Amino acid sequence: MVTAPPLTPTFLLGLTALAVLTYDSVWPDSTDGSVLTGISVVGSLASLAAAGWFLTAGTGLATDGVSLYADAVVVDGMSLFFTALFAAVTILVSLASFDYFAGKENQGELFGLMLLAATGMSLMASANSLATAFVALELVSLPSYALVAFLKNDRGSSEAGLKYFLIGALSSAIFVFGVSLIYGATGSLLLPDVAAAFESGLGDRVGIAGVGVLMVAGGVAFKAAAVPFHFWAPEAYEGAPAPVSAFLSSASKAAGFALAFRVFVVGFPLGPAASAGIDWALLFQVLAVATMVLGNFAAATQDEVKRMLAYSSIGHAGYVLIGLAALSAEASTNGDVMGAAMAHLFVYGFMNTGAFLFVALAENWGVGRRFEDYNGLGAEKPFAAVAMTAFLFSLAGVPPLGGFFSKLFLFAGAVEAGLWWLVVIAVINSSLSLFYYSRVVRALWFEEGDHDLSGAPTALYAALAVALIGTVVLLPGFGPVIETAQQAATALFA
């Protein structure tokens, strides 16, 4: 019997990137993106299917997962779950890019960079060693910088690329310095060995280990767009082409969390770490509160839709951080709350990508960026406006939509873990978010506007429809998602 290698989903993404680049080197001057979009969508779909197949077949769902390459990479439920998410977001963004970048040059590079970043994200979710983690982190970061600065004659895009790059370079330097300190304290970069060193006591090296853990947390906070490394997010999302913003704010954020979940849970076990004075759950509680308060309050004061979505994406990073903040050394609720955070990221991958794709659609129509510019779009383009309304209400967590359930499970998990005060803050923030999301909905449906809109870009509409299906169908289909997520998360603690 032929068996597929456990890393098949990751390999497929990487091979698709190479296929795109090969096509581009044969026809470098082509401005027709249809073949490139086709290759990207088919490749990502294959990766999604492989990840889904492995998940249903139970590959790596046994307690330890499948370890490869001398334990540097592990394939388990969590890595497959996140790979499925990255592949799904890549499909949506590739479809949208077909219309958004129609007629532009260098589309081969665009799709190639996007798929390479997706490969890196998938590897980040599988990284079982701090060395792999660093390489994967850079494999995501470097293409992302170039993607943000992709419109090279556009001042906003290159400014956004610069700011993203500067903060990214700073945070990856901090991350790798943190890794070097962890190595100094434990003598290994493999997460299980690091954990073993934590468990057998660090002696007088606990100080450098503590600083190292703090710095590694800084590195993942950058990827996840969480305080204190969130400064880049509003600039990068606003200046970048809208499909790239969608990709970064959904997939790249989820990749940061995937890495954080594995590194902190597997590498720095909370029990020994906390008793040595390195209580990182406390750190994440502070970061969660700071991130969600800052993100939501800043979002409420914006007057451009894309920038509002950027700050709301920071706010959502705050909610997901609860998944780390609510962990404790001996609790049985750990797997549930972290699984709920993973499920929230999964739903978020559809609804947030969808919301950014609507912005892409608006930019494609030549509609402005401010809330007022969206006035009356609902009457003229009802399907797109209905989809956007669903995304926004789902982001706010309004009951019948996917975003409500994931938030419910997340908050319930945190309450079970005894962090009711954190949940109170989260619920207040969540209701504030309804205010600013509904400003867009009001502009779409209840204000009069005058637009001269030409055409309905097919691929962008298809991407919106898929994201809408993702957001709405996850309502009845939420059971399997949360079960898979919680099962995968629980396996990490075993």
Add this chain to the structure above:
Amino acid sequence: MVPVEYYLVLSAAVFSIGLFGLLTRENALLFLMSVELMLNAANINFIAFSLQWGNLTGQVMSLFVMGLAAAEVAVGIGIILVLYRNFKDVDVTVPQSMRW
């Protein structure tokens, strides 16, 4: 053998010089150099601890860090070039078309 604490002090000093340069310089190229200093501070640690622990992990990791630092500079220079074409300057405080 030089005690490992000395290396830690050296790497912390190099890291801090890099961080200081990064926070105070306005030229994007000096910014890149500061980041290089910070990455090399990590390399000092890796190599010193590699000797301390008697395994090669740290040395190999420092090769990875050097390779990725070069890749990062390549992308960074590209972005700075685009910046120069659009703004006619490599001063990071000049581009202000968006609110910070």
